[in-house]
Amino acid sequence: DVKVTQSSRYLVKRTGEKVFLECVQDMDHENMFWYRQDPGLGLRLIYFSYDVKMKEKGDIPEGYSVSREKKERFSLILESASTNQTSMYLCASSLGPGRKGEAFFGQGTRLTVV
Amino acid sequence: GENVEQHPSTLSVQEGDSAVIKCTYSDSASNYFPWYKQELGKRPQLIIDIRSNVGEKKDQRIAVTLNKTAKHFSLHITETQPEDSAVYFCAASRSNSKLTFGKGITLSVRP
Numbered sequence: 001d002v003k004v005t006q007s008s009r010y011l012v013k014r015t016g017e018k019v020f021l022e023c024v025q026d027m028d029h030e031n032m033f034w035y036r037q038d039p040g041l042g043l044r045l046i047y048f049s050y051d052v053k054m055k056e057k058g059d060i061p062e063g064y065s066v067s068r069e070k071k072e073r074f075s076l077i078l079e080s081a082s083t084n085q086t087s088m089y090l091c092a093s094s095l096g097p098g099r100k101g102e103a104f105f106g107q108g109t110r111l112t113v114v
Numbered sequence: 115g116e117n118v119e120q121h122p123s124t125l126s127v128q129e130g131d132s133a134v135i136k137c138t139y140s141d142s143a144s145n146y147f148p149w150y151k152q153e154l155g156k157r158p159q160l161i162i163d164i165r166s167n168v169g170e171k172k173d174q175r176i177a178v179t180l181n182k183t184a185k186h187f188s189l190h191i192t193e194t195q196p197e198d199s200a201v202y203f204c205a206a207s208r209s210n211s212k213l214t215f216g217k218g219i220t221l222s223v224r225p
Binding site: 031033035040041042043044045048050056058059090092094101102103105106107108 | 115120123146148157158159160163203207211212213214215216217218
């Protein structure tokens with residue numbers, strides 16, 4: 001069974017902290033994504049990675065960075081957390097170009113920055 | 115980049131009626147169009163998808179149609195049931211790469 005696992009379901013951090021959100025997939029997928037979900041705004045793409053060490057900015061990359069050192073793991077980093085980064089964060093993965101495009105999502109991490 | 119618009123933001127139908135949800139996209143090079151369903155408190159899951167070389171695809175009570183000329187695609191749900199109540203997201207991408215989602219529509223099916 002396909003599995004995308006995010007390291008935490010709930011996280012509370014202080015303003016200014018450096019925050020790491022981890023995502024692991026066990027499907028040997030090339031593509032991995034980080035989205036942010038806010039009411040009324042849908043799923044907004046933060047960063048996308050199509051291979052190890054390869055990344056592409058999404059629609060809202062400001063204040064975030066990512067790391068993909070291994071194919072199965074994609075990390076989202078909040079360099080200095082701010083209250084406007086309080087949100088639900090969803091990781092997803094899919095096969096690479098030219099192949100079946102279904103994206104599988106993790107269970108989400110609800111981050112609260114206080 | 116790609117821009118996916120989804121309107122309206124909410125839709126309410128009577129159980130047994132049909133529901134149609136529409137999306138438009140901006141990038142004419144997009145060729146993959148999935149629909150995801152997200153139930154309350156759960157992760158989004160794919161319910162149906164279509165590629166640009168196909169005009170329509172059906173799976174039991176759900177179908178998707180694509181109009182490449184007008185750059186819009188629609189989700190059709192027939193004989194709606196209360197368990198169809200959820201948030202539905204459309205998305206678009208080029209060749210299974212960066213996936214851009216619409217803002218989602220909340221479908222309520224009244225018993």
